[in-house]
Amino acid sequence: MIGFITPITAASFNLSGVGPLRLETAALTVVWLFTGIGIPLIARRILRGIKP
Known part of the structure; x- marks a missing residue:
């Protein structure tokens, strides 16, 4: 979540050193x-498929 929130928040507040939101x-x-959401979902699916 931090990788998503931080750039958007920093750009919206127009902080120095960040530059405009491109x-x-x-x-x-x-x-x-989407990567942060997808990796746990894929891992859960793989781990459910592993039978002991």
Whole structure:
């Protein structure tokens, strides 16, 4: 979540050193969010498939 919230929040407050919110930054943030959601879901599915 931090990788998603921090860039968007920093850009929206126009903090120095961050620069304006560009399309590339927004796209990377969305990809990072979906990766953070997807990895646990995929791991859960794999682990359920492993039979003892």
